[in-house]
Amino acid sequence: xxxxxxxxxxxxxxxxxxxxxxxxxxxxxxxxxxxxxxxxxxxxxxxxxxxxxxxxxxxxxxxxxxxxxxxxxxxxxxxxxxxxxxxxxxxxxxxxxxxxxxxxxxxxxxxxxxxxxxxxxxxxxxxxxxxxxxxxxxxxxxxxxxxxxxxxxxxxxxxxxxxxxxxxxxxxxxxxxxxxxxxxxxxxxxxxxxxxxxxxxxxxxxxxxxxxxxxxxxxxxxxxxxx
Amino acid sequence: xxxxxxxxxxxxxxxxxxxxxxxxxxxxxxxxxxxxxxxxxxxxxxxxxxxxxxxxxxxxxxxxxxxxxxxxxxxxxxxxxxxxxxxxxxxxxxxxxxxxxxxxxxxxxxxxxxxxxxxxxxxxxxxxxxxxxxxxxxxxxxxxxxxxxxxxxxxxxxxxxxxxxxxxxxxxxxxxxxxxxxxxxxxxxxxxxxxxxxxxxxxxxxxxxxxxxxxxxxxxxxxxxxx
DNA sequence: TAAAAAAAGTTGCTAAAGCAACAGAATTTA
DNA sequence: TAAATTCTGTTGCTTTAGCAACTTTTTTTA
Numbered sequence: 001x002x003x004x005x006x007x008x009x010x011x012x013x014x015x016x017x018x019x020x021x022x023x024x025x026x027x028x029x030x031x032x033x034x035x036x037x038x039x040x041x042x043x044x045x046x047x048x049x050x051x052x053x054x055x056x057x058x059x060x061x062x063x064x065x066x067x068x069x070x071x072x073x074x075x076x077x078x079x080x081x082x083x084x085x086x087x088x089x090x091x092x093x094x095x096x097x098x099x100x101x102x103x104x105x106x107x108x109x110x111x112x113x114x115x116x117x118x119x120x121x122x123x124x125x126x127x128x129x130x131x132x133x134x135x136x137x138x139x140x141x142x143x144x145x146x147x148x149x150x151x152x153x154x155x156x157x158x159x160x161x162x163x164x165x166x167x168x169x170x171x172x173x174x175x176x177x178x179x180x181x182x183x184x185x186x187x188x189x190x191x192x193x194x195x196x197x198x199x200x201x202x203x204x205x206x207x208x209x210x211x212x213x214x215x216x217x218x219x220x221x222x223x224x225x226x227x
Numbered sequence: 228x229x230x231x232x233x234x235x236x237x238x239x240x241x242x243x244x245x246x247x248x249x250x251x252x253x254x255x256x257x258x259x260x261x262x263x264x265x266x267x268x269x270x271x272x273x274x275x276x277x278x279x280x281x282x283x284x285x286x287x288x289x290x291x292x293x294x295x296x297x298x299x300x301x302x303x304x305x306x307x308x309x310x311x312x313x314x315x316x317x318x319x320x321x322x323x324x325x326x327x328x329x330x331x332x333x334x335x336x337x338x339x340x341x342x343x344x345x346x347x348x349x350x351x352x353x354x355x356x357x358x359x360x361x362x363x364x365x366x367x368x369x370x371x372x373x374x375x376x377x378x379x380x381x382x383x384x385x386x387x388x389x390x391x392x393x394x395x396x397x398x399x400x401x402x403x404x405x406x407x408x409x410x411x412x413x414x415x416x417x418x419x420x421x422x423x424x425x426x427x428x429x430x431x432x433x434x435x436x437x438x439x440x441x442x443x444x445x446x447x448x449x450x451x452x453x454x
Numbered sequence: 455t456a457a458a459a460a461a462a463g464t465t466g467c468t469a470a471a472g473c474a475a476c477a478g479a480a481t482t483t484a
Numbered sequence: 485t486a487a488a489t490t491c492t493g494t495t496g497c498t499t500t501a502g503c504a505a506c507t508t509t510t511t512t513t514a
Contacts, residue, residue, distance in 0.1 A: 072385075074385070074386075074387075078387070080385050082381065082385070095374060096374070096378055097371060097374060097375040097378065098378075099375065099378075099379070139366070139367045140366045140367060140370060143367060143371070143374065144324060147322060147323070147324060147370065147373065147374060147377065150374065150378065150381065151377065153381055154377065154380055154381060154384065155327070157381065157385065157423075158299075158301070158307050158309070158384065158423050159301075160301075160305070160471095160472085161472095161501085187460090187461060187462085188461075188463090189460085189461060189462080196384075196385050196387060197501080197502090198501060198502045198503075199461095199462090200464080200465085200501090200502075200503075200504090201500080201501050201503095202501095203462075203463060203464075204464085204465090204501090205501095206463095207463085207464090387501095387502085388470075388502095389470080389471070414490090414491065414492090415491075415492065415493090416490080416491060416492080424471080424472090425471060425472050425473075426491095426492090427471090427472075427473075427474090427493090427494080427495085428470080428471050428472060428473095429471095430492075430493060430494075431471090431493095431494085432470095432471095433493095434493085434494090
């Protein structure tokens with residue numbers, strides 16, 4: 001029964017994914033940078049602010065190298081890590097459509113290289129230029145890559161309780177590689193900010209998960225012992 | 228200081244929104260239905276399943292009339308209301324990109340009329356047909372309308388504590404109309420499922436909010452007394 | 455490489471949220 | 485319109501998570 005369900009799931013997954021054309025973000029970025037004068041590439045050092053969403057509207061950014069956080073500080077001063085970007089990820093207000101007056105910051109987690117351009121550009125651009133065509137055709141795929149991340153995050157935050165949040169996140173990380181061992185992409189302090197939970201309570205729960213033989217942990221290397 | 232911040236915010240908001248072309252979903256739906264044989268319109272009675280995401284991949288649906296819920300049941304059997312669609316909203320797996328084996332259901336909250344078509348369709352379609360062009364041009368706007376909803380939800384779920392979740396949600400509802408009075412779009416039972424909190428605990432918190440003179444409540448009519 | 459800063463790991467106490475189990479009101483269905 | 489069902493409102497008890505305040509370890513930086 002379990003096996004049939006899994007096979008069915010895999011079948012749909014494969015079919016679904018085959019139907020989706022593969023979109024190469026690096027080719028797209030190269031195309032953009034060489035064909036259009038309205039794009040720019042900038043470099044950032046660790047901890048610098050790459051962009052903010054309230055002020056920089058309609059902006060589309062592609063992370064060419066490095067890692068970055070999308071961060072908000074809530075009314076009580078708590079840091080919330082909303083999203084975590086790695087090389088080839090797309091971000092910018094064009095994909096967030098901010099509607100509150102609480103600013104969102106993109107912070108360089110490591111040294112970064114970022115390509116900037118504007119969503120509104122497709123309107124202003126000469127209709128015969130090849131860039132225009134590329135942009136319009138690629139936009140859905142760019143946005144979809146963000147939509148997947150957003151839905152993943154909603155799924156995480158929908159979990160009741162710290163244990164469920166941790167296990168859900170761990171199984172997402174585990175599913176991205178072969179085997180049940182993976183490396184946490186950020187510090188435990190940041191993990192708590194990402195899951196919107198108290199760090200001390202999280203540590204306590206991780207301890208329990210180890211005691212219950214559900215996970216093994218060596219630094220940032222974690223192994224899921226159950227399925 | 229407060230006033231300056233608000234004025235600045237409003238200014239950016241207006242500028243941002245002016246730059247965004249207005250997209251009429253009803254015209255789009257009409258265009259689609261009349262120009263393409265691959266689309267279909269179906270009617271549903273209250274509580275019927277409109278579609279599921281795991282099986283119906285790459286599907287795009289437009290709610291022509293009525294209201295619907297996007298629902299998941301978690302591992303403990305809890306009902307989670309992931310999203311709430313009203314007339315003109317766009318949904319379907321094409322916008323969710325399901326990646327777990329937990330099925331998502333779209334349920335008719337009232338009688339509904341829904342337009343169905345496929346995201347993959349743009350690939351198969353004859354390149355000269357006007358529908359193809361319309362679809363490709365409109366897709367980003369269709370998706371953006373979902374992205375806004377997703378981000379709103381993440382903002383809600385990022386709140387620590389029931390009181391914060393309630394107040395955030397209430398202020399979103401209040402901001403959608405003039406004045407501070409609004410009507411809850413669903414029952415209190417469903418509201419708890421939407422905010423992923425215990426209903427009894429939520430009722431207790433609502434009572435406290437009334438006692439603290441932060442809200443007034445008459446049935447589903449709520450007034451925010453503070454800003 | 456020594457000092458400083460950040461992250462990891464702990465703990466006791468307190469506050470908040472979940473659960474169960476009701477009763478009464480409102481709504482739906484037969 | 486009567487019966488059934490769902491929704492609202494409430495409460496006591498229990499479990500969970502948050503907070504504050506530490507120590508120890510690891511990583512940065514001067």
